[in-house]
Amino acid sequence: MTSGPLAGIRILEIGHMLAGPYATMMLADLGADVIKIEPPSGDISRQVSDSYFASLNRGKRSICIDLTTEAGQARLGELVEESDALLANLKPSAIHRYGLTYEALRKWNEQIVCVALTGFGLAAGDDPAFDYVIQAATGVASLTGDPSGPPTLPGYSSADNSSGLTAALGLLAQIVSGSGGQVEVSLQDVMLSQLNYRASSYLNDGVEPRRLPSGAHSYYVPAQLFPTADGHLALFITHDGFWRSFAAEAGIVGFETMAERAERRDEVLGAVTEVLATDTAANWESRLRPLGVPASAVRSLPDALNALPEAIVTAGDYRLVGSPIRVAGYEPEYGPPPLLGEHGDIPARI
Template structure:
């Protein structure tokens, strides 16, 4: 037994947020049983282009490695009966459903605790299980707009801009996974489970962090700045070089002093306008002009080499190709391979969770309903006749 291999999670999940959260748990060793609805072709992620075929896609593969799949129709009693059998032996039930749906499907802790009092039920919804938006569907980009992320992102002269990645989904999934593990810890300690109520909206609002504190305490509204600059620390942002862009992060005075020496403008650090953080913020345009002029003399790699050697936090603005060519990515083993019957060798970026145990070997995401026999017959001991009766009752929803 290693890692989280003693934890079984039933996941009624689809698309991004829920699967991303349970992916981290699966790659740390947990047994994640994914419940899909065959009537709609399973998890909608199976059909996301551009690389989608035969109820599978590279999008789906990226979110669902090391999981197992069963198809159930939870709108009929037979499907619910199978779910109840699974719940009896599980540590947690995890789902990313609209806030009002779990009540309709009987998936709340109050509905299931008689089957397994130690069960942890973790809901990851758009807006939570309470509040006026509870019954509304939500997606990452919508929540980015609602929670002020888009207003804080992009160039001041441009439109509100979303993050380049679905960070609300990803962070919501991680918060749900963390909450679920905390719930399992408490349930094992106290002998009684309960419910975790995580939402994308709560996650996005919580991540406003210090700009929220500035606003709530002093009424200060953080505004967008050019070139991805930090709202208060200068220099901290993207600067053009002779052949690209360089990110600088001079959070501490010593970093600024080192920067000016490397660039050959050491006198700038002593200039009264730039001698303090407040001064550099007040005269940012003047300072940026000096730094731009100096950096334009050489390319990004030249400056990264010199600045890194001097201990100045910096890095190139990479594209995907350059990011995966970084020696650090190779040394950390960030790329893993799985074998797929249609896509061949699929290369993934691994999840970031690491611990002292050896995690399971990377395995492809499951086919639609692939593990029904393994789980229900071999592990739960259901007979062929029992499965046939359940199928006639619509439990598996016309599984292909």
């Protein structure tokens, strides 16, 4: 076993709830020393539940600092002197008020990397920017759900999680550059970026995105959810080779090219729906996967976790989903989430 790839890197985190803490937890999993700076009242995610807090803050250390006081600002400066990066996930006005930008902190450490993770940008004001609001504002909600129903939202915090990963990437990129500086990541920009091919199709080809039944892909056919004799099946046919294998197993004749399947979408979907209704989702999955056809029965989260026990780790008293990053020769040591202010005396480096 080797030290984590980020061993020796110290990162300060100042923020609440999800996006920022998720970013720094991913870095802690890779060996970074993450110090969570909390106000005396604590990160408000502590008020949600202990398990919620643990899911975003395992392996960190906690120190309480009142950044509104002169003493608090002096303590922050001492920590900045001994750190490589600071990630702030607050309203822009708070980031400026507490002096959490590179311009404010460079007096303590010219090499400090400062990441501002906000809703709309560091200069964009304090409009509320919660995950669901961003999904609505950027077009994600309008693209989700059945076309005959209302727009809807994914069942998890996709904007926050995606922005956290992007912020972690930006933070590491600036550290690798060898110089300190300011990095900005906004939830709005991240979600627009994640609509990449949808946006490109509209901007370059004038194709306005629309919702399709059963979450169908805008071009690939068949690529959506289908009802079966028991449960639903996700089938994702993205090229003609997949189609030939699927069609042979399903006993469907014709529709040999993607262009033809796209042109005759309704006919293809009718034929596929009819044949998939003859067997269960679980059986179709077991029949199609050995053929290399992308297919999966739709499972609940409990079913998925039960099927993947290797994805679950122990962090103190909590069972959590482990890091998605696998580094050869390195196994993360998943520490427990910190108690509020548990690490009041932070040594120079660990």
